[in-house]
Amino acid sequence: MALKLLSKLRHQNLQITRDRNHHRLLAATTLFYDRPVLNLSTTDDSKLIMKNKPQTTTSSLKQHELAKFAAISDTWWDSEGPFKPLHVMNPTRIAFIRSTLCRHFSKDPNCARPFEGLKIVDVGCGGGILSEPLARMGAAVTGVDAVEKNINVARLHADLDPETSTIEYCCTTAEKLVEEQRKFDAVIALEVIEHVAAPAEFCKSLAALAYPGGATVLSTINRSMKAYATAIVAAEYLLHWLPKGTHQWSSFLTPEELVLILQRASINVKEMAGFVYSPLTGRWSLSDDISVNFIAFGTKDGQ
Amino acid sequence: MNRVIARKVVPTYHQIFKLSRKQFCSDEAAKSSAAAASSQFNQQESDANLSLTGNVQPYDIAIVGGGMVGMALACSLATTPLTKHLRVAIIDSSPALANKPCIKREDPPDPRVSTVTPATISFFKDTGAWQYVQQHRHAYFDKMQVWDYTSLGYTKYDARDVDKEVLGCVVENKVLHSSLLSRIEDTDFQKTIYHSRLTSMSLNPSSSSIVVDSTAPTEASYARGSLAKLGLSDGNSLYAKLVVGSDGGKSQVRELAGFKTTGWKYSQNAVICTVEHSVENYCAWQRFLPAGPIALLPIGDKFSNIVWTMNPEESSDFKSVKEDDFVKAVNHALDYGYGGHPKSSLPGSAGMFSWLRGNVTISANESFEIPPKVVKLASERMAFPLSLMHANEYASKRVVLIGDAAHTVHPLAGQGVNLGFGDAFALSRIIAEGIAVGMDIGEVSLLKKYEAERKLANMTMMAILDGFQKAYSIDFGPLNILRAAAFHGAHFISPLKRSIISFDPHGMISAGLSKSKHEVTDKLTDQTSDQESNTRISSTSVLSFYN
Numbered sequence: 032m033a034l035k036l037l038s039k040l041r042h043q044n045l046q047i048t049r050d051r052n053h054h055r056l057l058a059a060t061t062l063f064y065d066r067p068v069l070n071l072s073t074t075d076d077s078k079l080i081m082k083n084k085p086q087t088t089t090s091s092l093k094q095h096e097l098a099k100f101a102a103i104s105d106t107w108w109d110s111e112g113p114f115k116p117l118h119v120m121n122p123t124r125i126a127f128i129r130s131t132l133c134r135h136f137s138k139d140p141n142c143a144r145p146f147e148g149l150k151i152v153d154v155g156c157g158g159g160i161l162s163e164p165l166a167r168m169g170a171a172v173t174g175v176d177a178v179e180k181n182i183n184v185a186r187l188h189a190d191l192d193p194e195t196s197t198i199e200y201c202c203t204t205a206e207k208l209v210e211e212q213r214k215f216d217a218v219i220a221l222e223v224i225e226h227v228a229a230p231a232e233f234c235k236s237l238a239a240l241a242y243p244g245g246a247t248v249l250s251t252i253n254r255s256m257k258a259y260a261t262a263i264v265a266a267e268y269l270l271h272w273l274p275k276g277t278h279q280w281s282s283f284l285t286p287e288e289l290v291l292i293l294q295r296a297s298i299n300v301k302e303m304a305g306f307v308y309s310p311l312t313g314r315w316s317l318s319d320d321i322s323v324n325f326i327a328f329g330t331k332d333g334q
Numbered sequence: 335m336n337r338v339i340a341r342k343v344v345p346t347y348h349q350i351f352k353l354s355r356k357q358f359c360s361d362e363a364a365k366s367s368a369a370a371a372s373s374q375f376n377q378q379e380s381d382a383n384l385s386l387t388g389n390v391q392p393y394d395i396a397i398v399g400g401g402m403v404g405m406a407l408a409c410s411l412a413t414t415p416l417t418k419h420l421r422v423a424i425i426d427s428s429p430a431l432a433n434k435p436c437i438k439r440e441d442p443p444d445p446r447v448s449t450v451t452p453a454t455i456s457f458f459k460d461t462g463a464w465q466y467v468q469q470h471r472h473a474y475f476d477k478m479q480v481w482d483y484t485s486l487g488y489t490k491y492d493a494r495d496v497d498k499e500v501l502g503c504v505v506e507n508k509v510l511h512s513s514l515l516s517r518i519e520d521t522d523f524q525k526t527i528y529h530s531r532l533t534s535m536s537l538n539p540s541s542s543s544i545v546v547d548s549t550a551p552t553e554a555s556y557a558r559g560s561l562a563k564l565g566l567s568d569g570n571s572l573y574a575k576l577v578v579g580s581d582g583g584k585s586q587v588r589e590l591a592g593f594k595t596t597g598w599k600y601s602q603n604a605v606i607c608t609v610e611h612s613v614e615n616y617c618a619w620q621r622f623l624p625a626g627p628i629a630l631l632p633i634g635d636k637f638s639n640i641v642w643t644m645n646p647e648e649s650s651d652f653k654s655v656k657e658d659d660f661v662k663a664v665n666h667a668l669d670y671g672y673g674g675h676p677k678s679s680l681p682g683s684a685g686m687f688s689w690l691r692g693n694v695t696i697s698a699n700e701s702f703e704i705p706p707k708v709v710k711l712a713s714e715r716m717a718f719p720l721s722l723m724h725a726n727e728y729a730s731k732r733v734v735l736i737g738d739a740a741h742t743v744h745p746l747a748g749q750g751v752n753l754g755f756g757d758a759f760a761l762s763r764i765i766a767e768g769i770a771v772g773m774d775i776g777e778v779s780l781l782k783k784y785e786a787e788r789k790l791a792n793m794t795m796m797a798i799l800d801g802f803q804k805a806y807s808i809d810f811g812p813l814n815i816l817r818a819a820a821f822h823g824a825h826f827i828s829p830l831k832r833s834i835i836s837f838d839p840h841g842m843i844s845a846g847l848s849k850s851k852h853e854v855t856d857k858l859t860d861q862t863s864d865q866e867s868n869t870r871i872s873s874t875s876v877l878s879f880y881n
Contacts, residue, residue, distance in 0.1 A: 110779055118779065125771040141415040143769050164772025191560035192774065 096226040097178050103274065107158020107184050116272045117160060117222070120306060123315040124221060124326055125164050127304055128248055131328040132217055135246050144169030152215040152240055154205045155223030159185035163195045165219075173199045173215070175208060205236040217246040221326070224251045224289070225282045231292045238296035243333025247298050250306075250326035254283035258323045261308075286321050298329040392552050392561050393423040394775060395765075396574035398532050399581030400426035402448070402507060403737030403754035405514040406457075407578060410762035412523035413461045416769045417762065423572055425528045425564070430511060432529050437470055437512060442712040443633045445606045446507040448751045449618075452498060457759045458513070462520070466513035467505055473634035474500040478618035479703060483672035488702050501618070504631045504639065507751075528572070534565035535577060535590040537732050562732045562776070576776040577733050578761070580754075585739035588725055593735065597723030597742070602626055603649035604720055605642045608633065608713035609664065611706045619705040621668060628667050630705055637712055640664060649717045657711045668705045676702055724796060728788060729781035736761055741792045753795055757788050 106112035130140065138145040147169035153162045156174030158181055166172045166189070176182050182202040189195040201208075205220075218240045220233075227233045237247055252262050259280045266272040284292075290300045305321035308314075395411070397404045408424060411417040424431070450458070458464040478501060481488035493501045518525065552573050556563050561573040579587025588595070602625075609630075615638045619630040626643030633639050642664075644652065652660060669675075723742045728735045737754030761784050768780040 110777075122768075122771040122773065129770065143416050143419050163774075167769075167772035167774075 093226060093228045099274075099276065105180075105184065107160065107181065108188050113274055114158070114160070116266065117157075119313070120315045120324070121160055121164070123306055123317060124250055125161070127317055127326050127328070128165075128219065129168065131248065131302055132246055135328075135330065136216070146170035149216045150214075151217045151219060152208065152213070154218065154220040154237065154240075155226070156185060156200065157181050159189055159195075159198065159200070161219065161221055162198050162200075163189060163192070166195045166198050167192075170217075171197070171199075173201065173208075173213070175201050175203050175205065177202065177204050205233065205240060209236050209239040213240060214242050215240055215245065216242060217248065219248045221248070221250040222252075224249060224284060225278060230284060230289075231295065234292050234296040234298070238293075238298050238331055241298075241331045243331055245331050247293070247329045247331065248326065249289065249293070249329075250324065251289065252278065252283050252324055253322055254280065254285050254288075255322050258283060261323050286325055286327070289327060293327070293329055297332045299332065300327045300329040302328040390552050390573070391421070392556075392573035392575065393526070394420040394574065395576045395578060396423045396425060396562070396564055396572065397578045397580055398425045398564075398587045399579065399585075399737075399739070400424045400428070400431045400527065401580060401582065401737075402511050402514070402751060403758050404578070404580035405511060405518070406461075406755050406758040407580065407736060407762055408523070408525060409461050409463055409514040409517050410457075410759050411765065412518045412521045412525075414762060414766050416766040418521065418523060420524070420765075420775075422523070422525045423528060423574060424525055425530060425532055425566065427529055427531045427567070430508070431515075431527055437509060439471060442610075443471060443608045443635075443637045443639070444506045444508055445608045445639060445713045445716055447504050447631065447633055447639045448507055448510060449502045449504050449631060450510070450755075451502050451752045452500065454752050454755045455500075455503060457755055461514075461517060463513045463517040466516045467509060470506075470509040470513070471634040472503055472505045472509065473616075473632040474503045475616060475618045475632050476500050477616065478620065479705075480620045480622075481676050481702070482622045483624060488676040490702075504618075504633050506633070528566060528568075528570065530566040530568045530570065532564060532581070532586045532590070533567050534563075535587065535733075536563050536565075537591075560774070560776075575732065575774065576765075576781075579733065579735040579739040580737050580758070581739055583721075583723060583738045583742040585735065587733065588735055588739050591730060591733045591735075593728075593730075594726045595723050596726060597721060599719060599721040601645060602643050602720045603646045603717045605640070605644065605649050605652050605715055605717050607640050607711060607715040609638050609640055609661070609708040610710050610712045611636050611638060612709050613706050615706050617703075617705075619668065623667060623672055628664075630668060630708075638706075638708070640708075642667070643720065646719065653715045653717050660715070661708050661711060664708050668708075675704070722796065724793065728785040729778065731778040731781075732776035734761060734781045734784060740788070741796060743796050753792050756791060757784075760784055760788055 103113045107114055109115075110118045129145065132138070132149070133140040133145050136149060138147075138149075145168055146165060149170045151165055151170040151172050153159075153165065153172060153174045156162045156176050159174055162172045162174035162185065174182075174185055176185070179202045182200045185198075186200050189198045189200070218237045220237060224230050224233060234249075237249075241247055252258050263278055263280055267275045267277055286303060290303075293300055303321060304317045304326055305319060306315050306324040306326065307318045307320050309316065397408055400408075404424065404426070408422060411420055411422065455464060458467060476493035476499065478491045479488060480491075491501065493499060552561065556573055561575060562577045563571055563573050564577065565571045577587060577591075579585045579591070581587055614636050615630070615632040618632065621628055623644075625645050625648060628640065628642040631639045631641070642652070652663065655663070663671075721742060725735055725740045728740045736757035738750060740757065741750075741753065743750050743753065764780060764784045764787070765775050767783075768775050768777070773780050
């Protein structure tokens with residue numbers, strides 16, 4: 032187990048050459064060229080890469096991953112667009128967060144704003160599709176994302192509704208928040224860890240952001256054959272739910288690996304659940320099956 | 335209490351709002367509401383927000399049409415922990431909402447009644463509105479008899495067949511409506527009633543026509559498509575995250591949202607009225623006549639409600655004939671008119687199905703009865719044309735339809751209002767589910783969940799009622815016999831009968847007709863099981879008319 036994990040981490044730290052990076056981006060750009068929503072942003076991409084390159088100096092982020100998301104950031108709130116799978120999955124993952132956080136913080140799950148009084152950080156908030164529901168549920172939300180374009184989209188969208196306009200959005204990273212000594216009751220990073228270069232470092236940063244006794248919620252994709260078949264082959268190549276190249280199987284973590292690296296960051300995983308998609312109803316539901324998508328809730332030592 | 339505070343809310347905004355703080359039901363309120371030229375707010379707690387933000391606050395939900403179904407939605411929202419905080423506007427120009435009707439027990443029952451199913455009763459109990467219904471006149475019935483003018487057979491149903499206390503309850507519409515209203519007023523639900531009509535609705539303003547004013551966040555939100563803007567006939571306008579169309583068969587919301595409909599008219603009218611007997615009636619009665627069914631429903635005391643389906647020419651005649659003649663015609667139609675009484679079930683025919691009878695339903699042994707005689711008319715007579723309409727879509731971004739706005743069914747069986755209540759409670763539940771996961775309640779993905787759930791239930795019922803209407807709109811010898819044979823099975827085969835009674839998710843009450851001509855049934859016995867689906871369609875019963 033430990034060996035496997037070590038080799039995994041070594042693999043993550045391999046530097047990806049700029050050429051390869053650039054090549055990927057071009058592929059992504061041409062892929063979307065025919066999509067009307069993205070026509071505008073294709074010209075911006077080149078500027079964006081330039082802008083992002085000097086910015087991303089932190090160790091836990093992959094530069095080309097940022098460019099990938101910047102290219103489609105305009106479509107975050109298009110529920111039929113590239114982020115459709117996230118929109119569809121969102122209620123299910125929020126149901127998990129709601130029940131675990133209500134239990135942990137002894138909040139009433141039958142009220143409309145159970146998170147009243149909680150400070151929550153949404154790391155890798157993207158266009159804010161998790162931050163906004165958390166704010167509607169009463170939390171004081173800070174959303175951070177390394178892609179400036181995402182933050183702009185998130186800000187504009189959140190201002191539409193007085194309930195979500197209170198969200199604080201920052202174009203920054205978890206590491207920088209740690210440097211600023213920010214602390215939160217709950218730290219949430221959904222579908223982020225598979226896009227970072229150093230998951231162990233990333234988890235340490237998340238742990239540093241939580242108050243002692245605070246909560247951490249992470250979700251990602253398992254490195255299983257089934258995940259390769261569904262999350263990459265089916266979702267990206269056959270169903271075109273996700274842009275090709277969204278995920279790399281080798282970047283995925285197994286639940287055991289995640290539990291281990293969280294433990295090393297002094298976060299004890301208390302609950303874990305899987306998401307399963309039913310092609311018949313087109314909906315996701317929580318289950319015990321963690322073979323593809325899974326979510327983990329942990330608490331930080333110290334109380 | 336009734337002071338009218340006039341002040342400028344937003345100087346840049348095009349209207350000056352008169353805020354009237356009052357209880358909406360008082361007479362003074364009704365007068366001042368007529369006087370107030372612009373927006374009226376029946377505020378309980380919300381005007382503090384208004385002055386703080388210096389802007390008109392958008393509503394969470396605007397319910398267009400405060401009839402029974404619209405109020406059922408409001409009542410369910412008001413009594414659900416996850417939705418009771420929502421700010422709701424109710425738009426309805428009907429006087430029933432302006433002045434709470436004073437319902438006196440001595441008054442003769444209104445001809446507009448609904449037969450609520452056990453499922454609807456339990457919804458009402460869940461919200462706490464049923465206790466108010468019980469304070470007024472209502473009539474449970476646990477038995478019904480259905481028979482045919484061809485005198486070929488009859489069927490009796492008993493609530494005990496399905497281990498239920500009652501088959502349904504007949505309640506005046508105004509009682510249902512005021513009970514829901516009373517229940518809402520028990521809570522501190524923030525509702526505002528606009529006594530006006532909807533004239534315009536815009537969801538996606540063209541960006542060129544909107545000048546986004548940064549001092550007015552509501553306008554800005556609307557301009558970016560996160561709110562719907564409603565224009566009212568009195569010149570007011572309001573904003574809401576979600577617009578619910580519960581404004582009936584001719585729904586303005588449906589029209590403005592551009593939802594297409596499918597439907598047709600039946601060349602039939604229904605005549606409804608209240609009648610009085612010399613004795614109390616405890617049973618629901620229904621007889622199929624050549625032009626359509628006539629139903630006699632108990633409303634409590636010595637009153638019953640008549641729903642008589644007939645062709646339009648006949649209906650105008652029956653509406654205008656002298657009272658004595660009408661009463662005579664009703665008694666004729668419920669007794670020997672168009673054909674004799676069916677014979678009580680014959681041992682031979684019952685025995686024929688004995689191999690199928692696991693345990694005999696109680697009602698299978700009950701003999702045919704003649705309904706109590708009508709002695710006089712107790713209300714005016716009303717006639718309504720019958721039609722079927724179904725909206726192709728119930729939901730789009732920020733708009734959703736419930737009740738008759740989404741579907742009008744043949745008023746056979748009084749299922750219309752029960753389907754509408756089913757819609758209202760389903761929508762309320764789905765809104766609560768959305769709030770639980772922090773969704774924007776106008777989000778199309780949430781509303782489509784409601785649509786998927788209700789479309790199935792509603793279309794199934796519509797197909798059954800329509801098929802039933804068609805089966806009965808043809809008076810043709812062989813078809814009558816076939817129809818009767820199918821019903822015959824329904825009367826004697828216990829499992830089938832149970833499945834008919836408790837067929838739909840709303841516990842739809844159904845009945846069948848039986849016939850007693852051996853030779854025909856002998857031939858058809860083999861086909862009985864094949865005809866099960868047929869039977870289900872045809873044996874839906876008429877229970878009431880709803881408005």
